[in-house]
Amino acid sequence: MNNDTQVHFTKTASLMLAYEEHGPTTGEPVILLHGFPYSPRAYDEIAPALAAEGYRVIVPYLRGYGPTRFNSPDTLRSGQQAALAQDLLDLMDALAIPQAALCGYDWGGRAACIVAALWPERVRCLVTGDGYNLQDIPNSVRPLDPQTEHRLWYQYYFHTPRGVEGLTNNRQALCELLWTLWSPTWAKGSELYPLSAPAFDNPDFVDVVIHSYRHRFMYAPGDPALEWMEEALTRQPAISVPTISLCGADDGVGPAPEIDEDAEHFTGRYERRVLAGVGHDIAEEAPEATLKALLDLLKG
Template sequence: MKRVNAGVLQVGYLESGPADGSPVVLLHGFPYDVRTYDLVARSLSAAGRRVIVPYLRGFGPTHFLHRGTPRVGQQAALGSDLLSLLDALSIQRATVAGYDWGGRAACVVAALWPERVNGLLSCGTGYNLQNSSEALKADRPEKERWRWYWFYLNSERGQAALREDRAGFCRYLWQDFSPTWAFNDVTYAQTAASFDNADFAEIVLHSYRYRIGAVPGDPHLEAMEQQLSAKPKITVPTIILQGADDGVDRPVAPEEIKPHFTALRRLTTLDHVGHNLPQEDPDAFAAAVLELG
């Protein structure tokens, strides 16, 4: 475990591989942590990559440097955290890879600071940027159905469920998000320890309340949110992996994704894989990172 002050955070992260290797940053989602990438990091390190796996804000040892910093979970915050981490580690360019919250952070940096990104590996829908200006706009019922937990976490009952039993709540999400993944108690417990972070519940609740317009974001991040709401194209070399059994992001057709990318190399759907793609199919994930260079 290493630590570095980066922006508003002290970030805890794992590092492996040669110090002079081509940098790769692997970003986990919610409700997961760095354990997602144990096997992926091993493969990439063996291939000569310098691998950085940070705990996102609100997870594990990562904490805020100042008490007064807003505990927000919006996409601009996640992207800003990643950019600050690259700066703090003096990494000028890196391959960035992630899913869920981590995939969103990677997409933010790839879209707004492409000069810092050698390649992007994004999972699920691939283009993981949100239009916060349309947060109050209803989507198609069949899509809203898969987001049940967004709305549950906007209710008093849902907020209490997360605060009072975060381990039990998140374990159910693991099952719902990846219905064909046969994880065991040990695997889950290794990650669940990261949910004991004092800011975990507040950041999670802000994330899912902000994205439907129930709470405001950090005013300092508003300009970035406006840039992201304009749906900027991602111009860096990109690979998208989808899980055929993903309980959050239903696989989408290439024609829905291609307009958002100018250098999309491929979109691949993996059978018998759910939402936690790098832990469910680490070989495919590592191979895609290496393919990006």
């Protein structure tokens, strides 16, 4: 973290959830959510700029990252999409935030999209990395085209005992490899990776990651307490809040298609912006474009 950034904690039903905060506590709330394998460092250029505009900026460490810890050793180390969304809701409730602007990509974008879809009254507006991020789990077992399957090799690796051992023993090298593969044209990736890498030393990181990639393919059961939410998500609910989707043209795991295949999932104000020369780590690679998208929604 930056030397002048203090980590705060709030207790939710499942977590002692760590977060960084910028700006006045009386400002309109904006919550910035990182993905896998990233950290709040993705927003180091964005959070201070929003704070300077008078916004209250919250940047949490997702479950399994950094100082965030589970309250009980008996809690399932779930990485399923519903758990990420519940954590976001719990964070908002714990901090008495009735409504916030949300920005996220990858896992964080999934949490933001789910809350926007199921609890639109809690979301002022949404900036989402790569569009509609809700997983369609019942259809996940259908093979995709070979090129896409090749890009998802790491997910299938995590389905195996070998992948668990590989992530356990080589988490730093493996995560750095993913940064390189997913952002192939990003010159600063190797320089910035060491700033996020310590967040992966969390004792629950491996369990949460493995569960995430197994659950989404129905190879691991989810948290029974969240089954109602997963059931709601099988209907692929629409997102009605004002939304801007940011897509990296050079994304090595999910390159932006020429035709926007997600537009049908958005029923309110919606715009897709494809960012040339940007890979998967959208907020960190394109902080100016991310900040502009947020301010366009907040001030538009």
